Amino acid sequence: MIVVMKTGSTKQDVEHVVQLVREMGLKEHIIVGEERTVVAVIGNDRFKDRTVLESAPGVDKVVPILAPYKIASREVKKERTTVSLGKTDASIGGKRIGVIAGPCSVESKPQLLEIAHAVKESGAKGLRGGAFKPRTNPYSFQGLAEQGLELLALAREETGLAVVTEVMSIDQVALVHRYADVLQVGARNMQNFNLLNAVGEQDKPVLLKRGMSATLEEFLLAAEYIMAKGNTQIMLCERGIRTYEDYVRNTLALAAVPELHRVSHLPVVVDPSQGTGKSQLVDSMCRAAIAAGADGLIVEVHHDPEHALTDGAQSITPQQFDQMMKSISRIAAAVDREM
């Protein structure tokens, strides 16, 4: 890191900073500029708390140089990670693009099976569907819990799709692990560090959603939590961020896709359903995501959105999904990828 001293800071201030740097087990290098003095800190300060130096007298600011994550970083692992989708032959992160689709919530056996068969038919490899639902409102439908997981397992049996479903809390990890192929950590839990630690101890892949106002650094540090516990099978999922925009539920930040690929080896999945909140925008954002280099998509599909128990407004129908799959396979070919 670089410690920038204030104009007018004294020699003592600089000496004091040097002392603090040495206390951290690091070395200093002082550069006296025309107007300001800066102290460059030499050594691995990746895991040091730089706010400490910000408190010292005469210090203006402290600029980090090293990325604070390590295992998730492309500096450490150059080759791209691929994540298998359960026992299917599909994986996410290679040349082939993987699509996960299904209802927002598991509602009933006929609902889930109808949708599962339809999305399978259109080329999906994974089945999404929430059994535990994080709902903003305590009085809203909260999911079918274990019964929902059983239905997901049944749908997998019938269709061969890999099951991707959310785990909301550490006490659900063992249960969800029993039924799911991929453990999803939702946006609201991206910094639920106890949950990150818990899924980090599992032997199944994790779909980690970006928090609704998380920076990419915070996102990768959340991945680092999981990886530090030994689970390196992570898919990063861009799902839109909160901004002032009011025609969408979230602003889908697609530049995150190439940027995450630049700084990390983990595969990137895009969620245009959450990422816009509007079914009429899903199709074009799926195309844009693949064109931007996404390794996969996760899409909400419902055969009867008007009666969906959750998120009807952002669900597309199986017919629309089928159309979308055709249109993205053309985009995939145009960027030398396959479906």
Next chain:
Amino acid sequence: MIVVMKTGSTKQDVEHVVQLVREMGLKEHIIVGEERTVVAVIGNDRFKDRTVLESAPGVDKVVPILAPYKIASREVKKERTTVSLGKTDASIGGKRIGVIAGPCSVESKPQLLEIAHAVKESGAKGLRGGAFKPRTNPYSFQGLAEQGLELLALAREETGLAVVTEVMSIDQVALVHRYADVLQVGARNMQNFNLLNAVGEQDKPVLLKRGMSATLEEFLLAAEYIMAKGNTQIMLCERGIRTYEDYVRNTLALAAVPELHRVSHLPVVVDPSQGTGKSQLVDSMCRAAIAAGADGLIVEVHHDPEHALTDGAQSITPQQFDQMMKSISRIAAAVDREM
């Protein structure tokens, strides 16, 4: 709610909306305007999912009319709630302003006791200090856990201050409950609904921090989760929101104080330490918060910020805290409050 039809929507579209409204157990009222038709929905639709109607053909948008929370609302309870701070005579929400102060993290016995005695001396009523720390980086100091809680209890014994400390996960609730007077739910956990349910079942007050990009509606719905489980002793804590501003860690949105007072009966506490992330801004933001009508403050104080294990840059010293208490007691008098 009000269903706004698109220009050019058909009679069938409107009839279909009417049918969906009736399926929800509600009544409709159709208004044909010069350019648009709108369907006003009559009845208690507070807990209905309006996104369902957004999926219907010919619908442009659905506008909610009723606030989605109830127990937290001032419509239901006009008189203001006051929350007691443990066994002290202090409470938050009445004429008297309550100040909670202490280190970001509990680090050691001498550290905690020195700070606790100092803030007590200056007029604080509660002692803050994290034993479990939500850290963005997995390699950072994560708190002393139960040992930290024991030290907090010791500090309470020595000073009489009420202990306010964070609980991060449902498996910590029983433990933290044993030692703390007030259970804090952090910003990153504001929508950790399982945790909200768990603290809702406790018989101790909760300090609920606003999520870093939560709307006030989402904030009050998080309070509603806790209250729906029976625990109505909640302090709402404004701690700054994430914006594009770069001279602060968060943008402290002080208009939230009078607005929360307008729509809810719960007391409002402001955290200018997290709310700015800069020790040099804490003093003026404490004054501004009290002038805006805050019922309390929570402030990070450390006797040696340069060696604090966490958040040194936003901690003020006991001397600065003492000055600040003097300056806010003048502001309190100017708004007819007491310290």
Next chain:
Amino acid sequence: MIVVMKTGSTKQDVEHVVQLVREMGLKEHIIVGEERTVVAVIGNDRFKDRTVLESAPGVDKVVPILAPYKIASREVKKERTTVSLGKTDASIGGKRIGVIAGPCSVESKPQLLEIAHAVKESGAKGLRGGAFKPRTNPYSFQGLAEQGLELLALAREETGLAVVTEVMSIDQVALVHRYADVLQVGARNMQNFNLLNAVGEQDKPVLLKRGMSATLEEFLLAAEYIMAKGNTQIMLCERGIRTYEDYVRNTLALAAVPELHRVSHLPVVVDPSQGTGKSQLVDSMCRAAIAAGADGLIVEVHHDPEHALTDGAQSITPQQFDQMMKSISRIAAAVDREM
């Protein structure tokens, strides 16, 4: 619009609202719900100031129903507008995608001509290049002014490219009009209403950039200003919005492309250079923009970014531009468009 009364509003409050509505020349329709009364306003209230009603006693909020813009709206004109690029055979808004490329600033004759010939060669139809530069810092290079315009005209003569260049102020309009084929209004001037009026009186097309924190409604109202003066040849340009994201200069909101197409008949151009601020992200965002349905692109190209007088970090080289053009023509084909 819909006037939502507060819980507990009186009969007199409602009568007063009715009176205000009638004063506006509109009619009311009162709906008494179980908890709230709402007053639906009938008539063309598109251009009425709804904040007036928000001030009336007993009013909770006022919800607009009609979009406040008219000429820019697709409700008024269903067929899509195409905008010609000067005397070239190219236009923006039809099946063919048009690309405008060139340096951020016109710096010198050899610089401009080298870049112009290169981008022409690769398939660009328009030449961008600032002669008047809006610079955040008063001490930065401010552009070559008329000399820059002369060089742009020369480059057009040599290459046949249409000239797209920014006009910053009403006193520059006549001058820029003399040289340019398309008048660009920059993001910082999107709500410089006097300038909008002035370009509205010209007979040349306008490339209107979205303000850095403008809503789509504000964006379309800015277009409406220009159109209300008689100039309907407008290209809307999405160039990224300001958010908390820190790995980009702006967050490119690509969902704006299909949404603008849904609500307006005007063509949409995307600027991935400004929209990201990072040359390494331009290529993938160009692809994503075309996949999302953009009608055109505007891209910063410099043969020597290290010595560019402005915006070197977001400029790609002619070689990179040539590659990009090849890759987007594949995407264009995949969405049934042509280059």
Next chain:
Amino acid sequence: MIVVMKTGSTKQDVEHVVQLVREMGLKEHIIVGEERTVVAVIGNDRFKDRTVLESAPGVDKVVPILAPYKIASREVKKERTTVSLGKTDASIGGKRIGVIAGPCSVESKPQLLEIAHAVKESGAKGLRGGAFKPRTNPYSFQGLAEQGLELLALAREETGLAVVTEVMSIDQVALVHRYADVLQVGARNMQNFNLLNAVGEQDKPVLLKRGMSATLEEFLLAAEYIMAKGNTQIMLCERGIRTYEDYVRNTLALAAVPELHRVSHLPVVVDPSQGTGKSQLVDSMCRAAIAAGADGLIVEVHHDPEHALTDGAQSITPQQFDQMMKSISRIAAAVDREM
């Protein structure tokens, strides 16, 4: 500035950066860290374009050290600037707090005079009122233009209040200068650089409003534009920023007050009317602003908000203004200021 090289950058990359630095007339200082090399640039690089270096191969990022503004900076001028309000004895920036109040728009002679007399009576020193109105919608009331200015001059004659009014465009500068005591530059024009230059050449003070998504650095650079032309009589006005918050029109960022005081010598005025957009929040935000250290306030007052031609929802009545003035004078005393 500090140039941070990528991990894996070569010796040639570093040499190339050194060459670019020397071309700029600056000197380099190379620091080889354990993982990264950084090149510290020595010399006054305040006005150099750092994006140039970001384009060089092997460069990861470039971190500025010096603030890019100079005349507006407190580093250059330690003593605080005070700005006189016309020929009144009042000024903004000293111990005394100055309040500017009046209608959003000048609507008529009786309207303006009634309000002017009322706010004068309650202690205001300046009269606000727009004769030229920047309106989002082209069909909205655009102000009375010169007739409005004449009415403002008349109100000054009758009350002695200093006239503060907006100039929207360079062609209005001479006219507005003839009537006004203070030239206001609105938020939408904060980066209308031609207008900034034009008001910089006037001999009357400027009230410069922060742009709706401007950083403090951009805000101070806009002030620097004006000051570089010779006009140093500037009041900085915080008027709220655009965020995702939906209960307010803007989020009033009061921490900007002490931060602007820390980095600049210019006085700071707060606009709680624009800063919230809700009349019911104005009173508490006025108190908070003064408690935070603001040197002045600018407040919208209308005797009949329901019939105001603009911004009725955020205008308080003369009675409410009178109450507010009493309450802020108590706050002023509590922070050792006077009214």
